[in-house]
Amino acid sequence: MAKARVIIVGGGFSGTALAIHLARTSAEALLITVVEPRELLGGGVAYSTQEPAHRINVPASRMQLSGEEQGAFDHWYRQQPECSLDSAAHCADGSVYPQRGMFGRYLAEQFALAAIRYPHVTLRHLQTTAVAWEGQQLLLSNGETLQGDILALAISHPPPSLPRALQPFAQHPALIANPWQRGVLDAITPDASIAIMGTGLSMADVVASLATRHHRGPLTAFSRRGQLSRANLTGEWPEWTLAPQNVPEARLWLHHIRVEVARAAEQQLPWQRVLDEVRVQGQAIWQSLPLREQQKFVRHLRSWWDVHRYRIAPQVAAVISERQLQGSLHVLAARLQSITARGNQLEVTLHTRQGKTQTQRLDQLIVTTGPGHDALTQSQPLLQSLSEQGLIRADQLGFGLDVDEHSHALTQQGLPNSRLLVVGPAARARFGELMGLPQVADHAAAVAQQILNELDIAHAERCPPSIS
Structure with a gap:
């Protein structure tokens, strides 16, 4: 009997985790192909970075695949030479915050181990890009085709979309639309005057990366609300x-959480513990809200939730705090009022929430406003193909793709x-909390189980792999 064929498009965390779970849980022969243009699986947008300032945002003990023994990644990392070489990864409470690329390497190793441990399942990685889906056939950019019984989209975040006001300056040398292009930050001089548009996680990464390059010039970060990602807890x-x-x-959930934070404070517990529990229940809470309430959340509360939920590593928080104390980093709640080219510089005028305006000459304007999720279905050829055939549609919240409860x-x-x-963040309009581990x-x-159900393949009863 021929093996059932599963094609997974995207080999970041979601796609690699899906492939590993299929291998672990399938009791029958299965051919799993992951289509991913990067050389190694597991990295994706988040974990393929080699930037030393980029660290995972939670302790290593909280990073693992679903079903693994508690602390699997933490145990693996402490056995790597990088653990002792990277002294900055270690916190006083004994926790470690590795460089982000280490988790990508861990995932790649787990994929390779799964291919050995479960020989009845064939796991393979095709280093290419998916172009179109026709019937049960996936067309690839290298000219090959793949036959599949199931197609799983583990698509990455779309590239950042340049704000409309900046589009006329897309080719200006002072504008950095994507700070993670190779060598872009290396070209910035230590005394450069910089503004960063956006104050979330990407902005924090940029500030930390500039610190490793000994940048000391004036730095302004601005967004509509001027909210910074909060620091993660240390200690038990x-x-x-x-x-x-x-x-x-x-609105009532917001009131309830505020009451819970106040109740926790009375017991000398930090607000982070309350938000962590909200996160655990996040999918159930989200799915209990009707669409109109979800839309209210997106309009009014999402930015507040993001900066409290998606927190930054203590090492990154320390860099930001130090620069603010030095007076070389200013964070503003402001919008861009005007922008003008002045030779190789850009002159920007910001209008603050207090009604004031301020004008700055910039050597660099760095954009960290995040992925352009509202254009997801047009962001890559495969999604365009599926959309044109009517096989997918964007969700009503502009988060990603519309899916059912399965x-x-x-x-x-x-x-x-x-x-x-x-699978992964593109489905979060349905499920709500689908951006960070362990929810992803x-x-x-869960998607692995659903795929086996669709293929009528028995599930294997296996214990989690040992970390010893």
Whole structure:
């Protein structure tokens, strides 16, 4: 009997985790092909970076694949030479925050180990790009075709979209639309006057990266609300139990969480413990809200949630705090009012929330406003192909792709396609909390189970792999 064939497009965390879970849980022969143009699987946008200032945002003990023994990645990392060589990774409480690329390397190793441990399953990586889907056939950029019974989209975040006001200056030498292009930050002089548009996680990464390049010039970061990502906790803290709440309104949930934070403070517990428990229940909370309440959350509360939920490593927080104390980093709640080219510099005028304006001459304007999710279906050839055929549609919140409760992609008519599934952050309009671990890991495991159900393949009963 021929092996069932699963094609996974995208070999970042979501796609690699899905492949590993399929190998671990399938009791029958299976051919799993991951289509990913990068040389190594597991890295994706987040974990392929080789920038030393980029660190995972939580302790290594909280980073792992779903179903693994607790602390699997932490145990693996402490056995690597980089653990002792990277002294900055170690915190006083004994936790470690490795450079982000180390987790990508760990995932690649787990994929290779799965191929050995489960020989009845064939795992392979094709280093190419998917171009189009026709019937049960995937067309690749290298001219080859793949036959598949199931297609899983583990697509990465789309590239950042340049704000409309900046588009006329796209080719100006002072504008850096993508700070992670190779060598871009290396070309910045230590005394350069810089502004960063956006104040979230990417801005924090940029500030940390500039610090490793000994930048000391004036630095301004601005966004509409001027909110910085908060620092992660250090030390051991008790878990928090969230009091029940069953009212499907975003405003009432906000009030409830504020009450919980105040209640925790009375017990000398930090707000982070409350938010961690909200995150654990995040999918259930999100799915209890009707669409109009989800839209209210996106308009009014999302930016506040993001900076409290998606926190930064203590090492990065320390760099930002130091520069603010030195007076060389200013964070503003402001919008761009005007921009003018002045030779190789850009002159920008910012209008603050206090109604004031200030004008600056910049050597560099760096854009960190995040991925252009609203253009996801047009961001790569395969998604364009699927969209033109009516096989996928964008969700109503502008987060990614529309899926049903089983992660099947919905057609433009709103019908689920049992042979086309979405795994990872692109499905978060349905599930809510699908940007950080462990929720993405759990989602990959759930999609693996769904795929085996669709293929009518028995599930293997296996213990988690040992970390010894």
